[in-house]
Amino acid sequence: MVVFAIITILAVSFHLYDAAASDALSVYAGLKQAHGNTLSVIVHEYTRSVDPHIWILQHGHVILRSPNTAPRPIGPLIGGLAREPISLRLVEYHADLTYVIDWPLKPDLDLLGDLVLVMTIVGIAAAAGGVLLGRWTTHRVLEPVKRMTRSVEHMLSTNQFLPVENPSRTDDEFSQLARLLSELVQTLEARWQRDRTLLADAAHQLRTPLEVIRGNLDILRNWDSIDRATEEDSLTAMDRAVSEMITLVGDLLTLEHVRNEGPAQLQKYSLRTLLEDASEDARALNPSLHILLHDPGQAAVLIHEPFARRALWAVLENAVKYSPDGGTIEITVLPQGERCGIAIRDHGPGIPEEDIPHIFTRFYRGQNGRGKSGTGLGLSIAEALMRSQKGYITLETGEEGTTFTLWFLRAPASST
Numbered sequence: 001m002v003v004f005a006i007i008t009i010l011a012v013s014f015h016l017y018d019a020a021a022s023d024a025l026s027v028y029a030g031l032k033q034a035h036g037n038t039l040s041v042i043v044h045e046y047t048r049s050v051d052p053h054i055w056i057l058q059h060g061h062v063i064l065r066s067p068n069t070a071p072r073p074i075g076p077l078i079g080g081l082a083r084e085p086i087s088l089r090l091v092e093y094h095a096d097l098t099y100v101i102d103w104p105l106k107p108d109l110d111l112l113g114d115l116v117l118v119m120t121i122v123g124i125a126a127a128a129g130g131v132l133l134g135r136w137t138t139h140r141v142l143e144p145v146k147r148m149t150r151s152v153e154h155m156l157s158t159n160q161f162l163p164v165e166n167p168s169r170t171d172d173e174f175s176q177l178a179r180l181l182s183e184l185v186q187t188l189e190a191r192w193q194r195d196r197t198l199l200a201d202a203a204h205q206l207r208t209p210l211e212v213i214r215g216n217l218d219i220l221r222n223w224d225s226i227d228r229a230t231e232e233d234s235l236t237a238m239d240r241a242v243s244e245m246i247t248l249v250g251d252l253l254t255l256e257h258v259r260n261e262g263p264a265q266l267q268k269y270s271l272r273t274l275l276e277d278a279s280e281d282a283r284a285l286n287p288s289l290h291i292l293l294h295d296p297g298q299a300a301v302l303i304h305e306p307f308a309r310r311a312l313w314a315v316l317e318n319a320v321k322y323s324p325d326g327g328t329i330e331i332t333v334l335p336q337g338e339r340c341g342i343a344i345r346d347h348g349p350g351i352p353e354e355d356i357p358h359i360f361t362r363f364y365r366g367q368n369g370r371g372k373s374g375t376g377l378g379l380s381i382a383e384a385l386m387r388s389q390k391g392y393i394t395l396e397t398g399e400e401g402t403t404f405t406l407w408f409l410r411a412p413a414s415s416t
Contacts, residue, residue: 005119012115016108017088024090024103027052031101032094040064053087053102073100081105148178155185202252209241209248251377254310255362258384264304266389268411271299271333275342278312279331285317288325296333301340301408307385308408314382315344315393315404322348322402339391340410347401359395382406 031054034042043054046066055073056064062072074084077100082089086109087102216234219226279291301308319329323346334341351359358364362380379393386393386406396403 002123005123008119009112009116013112016105016111020088020103020105020108021090024052024088024101027054027101027103028090028092028099031056031099032092049085050104050107053104055100057098057100058096069102073102144178148181152181202248206245206248209244212241213238248377251381255377255381255384258307258381258388263390264307264388266302266304266409268300269303269305269308271296271301271340271342274303274305274308274312275331275333278309278316281313282316282320282329286320286323286325289320289323290326290328292328292330294330294332299333299335299340300411302389302411303408304389307389311382311385311389311393311406312342312344314378314385315406318378319344319346319348319402319404322346324348334405335410338410339407341394341405341407343403343405345401345403350399351395351397351402356395356397360393 031039031042039056043056043064043066046052046054047068049068051066051068053069054064054066055062055069057077065071073082073089075082075089077091077098079089079091081087082102085102085104085106087104087106090099090101090103092099092101216238219230219234223231275293275296279293282289282291316329316331323329327347329347330343330345332343332345334343355364360379360383363376364380365376383393386408389408391406391408394405394407396405
């Protein structure tokens with residue numbers, strides 16, 4: 001604002017100076033063309049102090065001057081600014097005459113003074129208005145931020161993580177920020193609840209093996225009064241409890257790692273190699289079972305190999321666990337559009353209808369699972385591993401057994 005005012009005043013000053021110089025030249029042009037009485041009449045027309053001050057000299061002597069002038073020009077007879085009174089001096093020579101014209105600048109200076117005064121008043125008013133407008137605008141802009149701040153403070157004080165109140169009535173940047181904060185809060189709340197549940201479930205699952213270890217330690221304290229067989233049984237029980245805890249902790253770490261890492265990097269892989277390896281492991285786990293692998297052909301899928309093997313084994317191990325001795329487990333490849341499924345069917349007792357909604361819940365053990373070994377995390381881990389590979393698991397169950405199908409992304413034929 002100040003710079004603009006200075007530039008404006010300078011521009012007006014130059015314009016007024018240029019206009020004064022042009023007007024002085026016009027007066028000189030008129031005087032040069034006049035002679036005798038005509039020249040005298042013209043010169044004597046300038047009587048006011050704001051009119052041009054004119055002297056006509058010949059050989060250094062004033063022969064004609066306007067009534068509003070001093071007897072002689074004050075100061076040197078050179079063009080430029082004259083000080084008493086302040087004016088623009090024009091000195092021209094024609095024949096044997098010298099024309100001195102002082103153009104008064106006082107009206108122009110008064111105009112500049114008025115302009116400076118007006119611009120000062122306008123500047124002060126504009127600055128005051130800008131301050132008031134800035135305070136009002138800042139209040140309007142920061143009010144949504146204050147509302148969001150109060151929402152967050154309320155959540156912290158009450159320990160209740162609720163969606164952040166929309167601070168604006170329009171779909172502006174603050175509304176978008178409020179939505180993002182709400183999503184963040186809900187995500188953190190979900191993770192917090194999940195961690196609490198995980199901690200509670202882990203504590204519950206670890207209690208049993210810890211109690212087994214503690215009970216057998218009580219027995220072993222009386223080592224001098226127990227026989228060798230009791231000692232061996234206690235050591236075996238503690239070893240089994242420790243193994244269960246190691247397996248449980250490993251499964252929990254795997255589950256949390258998969259859920260926190262996000263999507264895995266996928267690569268093309270042959271199903272034949274994957275299924276043949278899994279079939280051999282299943283036969284080793286229970287040699288009495290018949291593992292029937294239908295020819296997978298040249299089917300290939302996009303997978304993260306370690307995750308795919310772990311998910312496939314979790315489902316296949318579950319089928320081995322619930323299959324009767326001498327039973328059959330069938331493994332079939334099901335190409336379907338952009339997906340390719342691996343169907344694993346057992347001929348066990350099936351899954352009760354009330355257990356189906358919870359079958360992928362961690363630590364959940366259905367009616368048929370009671371008394372079976374395991375941590376209750378296998379299918380939950382398998383589902384998480386499949387999601388990280390952009391896949392999923394479906395199941396069909398009945399009195400003649402259960403079929404779990406792992407659906408992977410099918411590898412394009414041109415993929416290398």
